[in-house]
Amino acid sequence: NGASSPVPRVGVVVFLLRGKTVLLGRRRSSIGDSTFALPGGHLEFGEGFEECAARELKEETGLDLDKIEFVTVTNNLFLDEPKPAHYVTIFMRAVLKDPDQVPQTVEPDKCDGWGWYEWDDLPKPLFWPLEKMVQSGFSPFPIPDSN
Ligand code: 8DG
Numbered sequence: 001n002g003a004s005s006p007v008p009r010v011g012v013v014v015f016l017l018r019g020k021t022v023l024l025g026r027r028r029s030s031i032g033d034s035t036f037a038l039p040g041g042h043l044e045f046g047e048g049f050e051e052c053a054a055r056e057l058k059e060e061t062g063l064d065l066d067k068i069e070f071v072t073v074t075n076n077l078f079l080d081e082p083k084p085a086h087y088v089t090i091f092m093r094a095v096l097k098d099p100d101q102v103p104q105t106v107e108p109d110k111c112d113g114w115g116w117y118e119w120d121d122l123p124k125p126l127f128w129p130l131e132k133m134v135q136s137g138f139s140p141f142p143i144p145d146s147n
Pocket residue numbers: 010011012013029031037038039040041042043056076087089110127129130
């Protein structure tokens with residue numbers, strides 16, 4: 001299973017919602033370098049989606065999550081990259097356990113820094129899997145319960 005036989009991998013990423021804003025950071029990676037992306041990473045063997053979301057957020061931002069839930073999944077081909085990749089990306093959403101907790105740049109080699117961005121005024125350029133969702137009219141915010 002080396003470079004000659006690439007396989008699809010599973011990414012788990014999180015819409016961390018705070019008021020009308022979501023947490024984004026500028027990527028440092030061969031894939032999507034310098035674009036704004038959600039925190040998240042690779043699903044590890046034996047892990048649940050919620051578990052992976054909580055672990056990656058802790059590793060990348062120091063933040064603790066609450067109300068973690070599945071939102072949607074997309075299939076993303078990065079075939080024009082120097083190292084072609086294929087990700088099935090699981091999109092979760094969550095809120096902060098402690099609304100006053102501040103994101104830290106724990107992995108400065110992978111992300112320039114985190115910021116809260118209004119959904120109606122997102123930074124550019126977005127990492128294209130996210131850009132594609134925005135273009136389709138997708139919103140990560142839950143529909144308010146009418147009951
Ligand atoms: P790890 O070593 O911590 O497990 O992985 P990582 O270095 O944090 O992985 P990542 O690149 O941040 O995320 C894994 C893949 O998920 C990424 O290469 C492509 C896919 N992915 C998307 N959209 C997004 C997104 O908005 N943010 C992140 N972080 N990954 C995304 O398709």
